[in-house]
Amino acid sequence: MCRHLAYVGPPVTLASLLIEPAHSLVHQSYAPADMRGGGTVNADGFGAGWYPEPDGPAARYRSARPMWSDTSFTAVAAATRSAGVLAAARSATVGMPVHDGAAAPFAEGRWLFSHNGVVRGWPRSVGGLAAALPVTDLLTLDAPTDSALLWALVRHRLRTGTDPGAALAGVAADVAASAPGSRLNLLLTDGTGIWATAWHHSLSVRTDQHSALVASEPLDPDPGWRPVPDRHLVTASPGTHRCIPLAGTPAPAAAPTIQGVR
Ligand code: GLN
Secondary structure, rough: OOOEEEEEHHHHHHHHHHOOOOOOOHHHHOOOOOOOOOOOOOOOOEEEEOOOOOOOOEEEEEEEEOHHOOOHHHHHHHEEEEEEEEEEEEOOOOOOOOOOOEEEEEEEEEEEEEEEEEEOOHHHHHHHHHOOOOHHHHHHOOOOOHHHHHHHHHHHHHHHOOOHHHHHHHHHHHHHOOOOEEEEEEEEEEEOOEEEEEOOOOOOOEOOOOOOOEOOOOOOOOOOOOOOOEEEEEEEEOOOOEEEEOOOOOOOOOOOOOOOOO
């Protein structure tokens, strides 16, 4: 299963998140610690998205190579700074193609998105959900993969103005209903906030006064990392984060809910 992370805060180099920490994303690509049976390494490509201008659209680099073997990216990452980053290292699900378009992040405007997991019964199980999308969205999928379809479903909700957390929660609930047993760790940022689901896979969050980080696995031994409970949505921005139970979770009666969560 893939590993992914998102950061918002003061501008930092991509290398400070993806290369330099003890358990950076590149370390997680060849030595992940918590794959929960979903593969062993994340060798099937990687990608990083960031914001060259404070209010401008995201830029992306994606490759089908193992992250650890792309030494050109290592050099570029050391020289690229941004106040928002989303990156992922991919372990392709059996039967899914390996090319740069299948690697996260998926993007539109300032939105950057990643999926860690698998849609069970792909593609038949989610044919009905796909059929509800505009045909042009299906014709222009980045790749014929579960993750690319999940992005199309999330993007469709974002385009109609749905709250980002509700968009992730709604898609996770719909896909889990159509494809039981799916693993649906979704990750989304607009460069100022981070929204993510923990749905049958590992996820941690760390916030301080100035920044927020959400990652499949903690990047370092900092005691500020907190695990996100399974079947929860986490929303994070500098100084704060909040975990909200998602549909179907045996949660306390007084658990908070958000618009659109089913
Ligand atoms: N199923 C997705 C893919 O093949 C994501 C894989 C993963 O999380 N390892 O791209």
